[in-house]
Amino acid sequence: MTGTHSPAEDTGPAPDGPTATGGRPIRVLLAEDQSMVREALAALLGLEPDIEVVAQAARGDEVLAAARAHAVDVALLDIEMPGRTGIEAAAELRAALPELKVVVLTTFGRPGYLRSAMEAGAVAFLVKDAPAAQLADAVRRVLAGERVIDPTLAAAALAEGANPLTDREREILRAAADGATNAELAAALHLSQGTVRNYLSTAIQKLAARNRAEAVGIAREKGWL
Amino acid sequence: MTGTHSPAEDTGPAPDGPTATGGRPIRVLLAEDQSMVREALAALLGLEPDIEVVAQAARGDEVLAAARAHAVDVALLDIEMPGRTGIEAAAELRAALPELKVVVLTTFGRPGYLRSAMEAGAVAFLVKDAPAAQLADAVRRVLAGERVIDPTLAAAALAEGANPLTDREREILRAAADGATNAELAAALHLSQGTVRNYLSTAIQKLAARNRAEAVGIAREKGWL
DNA sequence: ACATCCGCATGACAGATGTCATGCGGACGG
DNA sequence: CCGTCCGCATGACATCTGTCATGCGGATGT
Numbered sequence: 001m002t003g004t005h006s007p008a009e010d011t012g013p014a015p016d017g018p019t020a021t022g023g024r025p026i027r028v029l030l031a032e033d034q035s036m037v038r039e040a041l042a043a044l045l046g047l048e049p050d051i052e053v054v055a056q057a058a059r060g061d062e063v064l065a066a067a068r069a070h071a072v073d074v075a076l077l078d079i080e081m082p083g084r085t086g087i088e089a090a091a092e093l094r095a096a097l098p099e100l101k102v103v104v105l106t107t108f109g110r111p112g113y114l115r116s117a118m119e120a121g122a123v124a125f126l127v128k129d130a131p132a133a134q135l136a137d138a139v140r141r142v143l144a145g146e147r148v149i150d151p152t153l154a155a156a157a158l159a160e161g162a163n164p165l166t167d168r169e170r171e172i173l174r175a176a177a178d179g180a181t182n183a184e185l186a187a188a189l190h191l192s193q194g195t196v197r198n199y200l201s202t203a204i205q206k207l208a209a210r211n212r213a214e215a216v217g218i219a220r221e222k223g224w225l
Numbered sequence: 226m227t228g229t230h231s232p233a234e235d236t237g238p239a240p241d242g243p244t245a246t247g248g249r250p251i252r253v254l255l256a257e258d259q260s261m262v263r264e265a266l267a268a269l270l271g272l273e274p275d276i277e278v279v280a281q282a283a284r285g286d287e288v289l290a291a292a293r294a295h296a297v298d299v300a301l302l303d304i305e306m307p308g309r310t311g312i313e314a315a316a317e318l319r320a321a322l323p324e325l326k327v328v329v330l331t332t333f334g335r336p337g338y339l340r341s342a343m344e345a346g347a348v349a350f351l352v353k354d355a356p357a358a359q360l361a362d363a364v365r366r367v368l369a370g371e372r373v374i375d376p377t378l379a380a381a382a383l384a385e386g387a388n389p390l391t392d393r394e395r396e397i398l399r400a401a402a403d404g405a406t407n408a409e410l411a412a413a414l415h416l417s418q419g420t421v422r423n424y425l426s427t428a429i430q431k432l433a434a435r436n437r438a439e440a441v442g443i444a445r446e447k448g449w450l
Numbered sequence: 451a452c453a454t455c456c457g458c459a460t461g462a463c464a465g466a467t468g469t470c471a472t473g474c475g476g477a478c479g480g
Numbered sequence: 481c482c483g484t485c486c487g488c489a490t491g492a493c494a495t496c497t498g499t500c501a502t503g504c505g506g507a508t509g510t
Binding site for chain 1: 260436
């Protein structure tokens with residue numbers, strides 16, 4: 001588990017020759033919880049002569065070990081996964097394997113997701129309703145040192161501004177998301193009931209919602225949850 | 226009613242086997258809104274020698290026209306699509322092209338979805354976290370007259386029982402899902418506010434929820450929304 | 451014809467929720 | 481050292497929500 005740092009000697013975006021891996025196939029890890037989708041994407045990538053899917057993961061908490069074990073050049077991570085989100089896995093990878101390029105691939109083009117993916121060290125962000133050709137393309141480009149981000153989404157992320165919720169507000173909103181009552185929230189978070197009401201109230205106002213349910217919806221939609 | 230077993234020859238080229246299409250490739254329509262997933266699945270199916278993806282649709286309301294235009298044998302429909310759900314599209318196909326076999330393919334293995342897919346005339350129900358090999362397999366099997374349903378899901382669907390909500394309750398719950406207030410629901414549905422409260426109250430009790438938010442969550446989870 | 455269910459409605463009531471004013475102690479930056 | 485923000489808390493208040501009893505007309509089924 002130790003000798004398997006990234007085999008490429010690139011201390012920066014220095015593509016020597018046609019590819020950054022010096023002619024050998026690009027080693028890709030694919031993490032996505034739905035087998036059918038994962039295997040289909042793997043088949044798609046497998047059609048590319050210069051790309052090889054050397055590892056697959058069905059859970060976020062399998063990503064790091066798999067990346068280590070297979071000397072991976074690029075990790076393709078879905079966000080919504082059991083165990084650990086793709087965002088969390090990206091942060092983990094950056095800490096442990098800083099050479100590795102992380103591409104985040106997701107169903108939902110939520111600006112907040114893009115923002116946190118970037119903060120977690122991802123260098124590309126793809127949505128699943130983009131054309132399939134962009135996938136292989138993104139793999140090659142991140143390896144060449146580029147960042148790959150849908151400009152529309154990037155603009156949206158900038159326009160949204162940052163998440164206005166404080167940590168506490170987010171925490172409480174998340175806990176309230178599945179219909180818990182104030183009393184239950186208070187008990188679960190070791191707060192008084194009045195405090196819970198306060199946080200929810202400010203969150204509701206920040207999100208311009210009419211009640212907690214709508215606030216949850218808005219926060220979720222923007223990727224702020 | 227399908228007492229005949231399909232020949233175990235389905236992995237080979239099967240040039241002249243007793244297939245339902247008489248040896249020519251099976252013509253498949255693939256409907257799925259996320260391009261990347263759709264194209265990946267198409268690539269996967271394209272690898273099978275006896276299957277040909279002759280049409281793709283990104284919206285539910287494009288399905289019928291596409292199926293008509295391309296003389297399709299099997300339609301693979303995602304449920305969550307803009308325009309029309311895969312379930313609705315399945316019903317439409319059954320009415321217009323009764324010979325066509327419909328396979329419903331979905332992210333969520335919700336028992337209620339299975340139930341309504343079957344009622345809409347689907348002959349197979351696949352979840353996307355099943356192994357990719359099941360996809361081509363299902364296509365062949367439905368064409369041979371078989372039904373393809375995950376036994377675990379089938380059991381769950383039977384165990385759940387039917388949707389306990391009346392039409393009105395479902396309607397109101399759906400309308401309440403994104404945080405509308407009672408007054409707004411009443412206005413939107415031309416009901417008195419008291420009536421709205423009554424429906425929500427009975428829905429909440431039928432679903433054993435503590436409030437409307439949880440009721441929405443439970444109904445959604447079971448595919449009853 | 452009659453019981454039964456559904457859609458619709460009221461009114462009353464308890465409890466949950468959202469808002470506001472106010473306060474305290476700690477952390478952080480200037 | 482002081483202002484400002486955050487986390488936490490209270491109390492009071494208006495409103496919203498969920499429950500219950502009750503009723504009526506229409507459809508359905510036996």
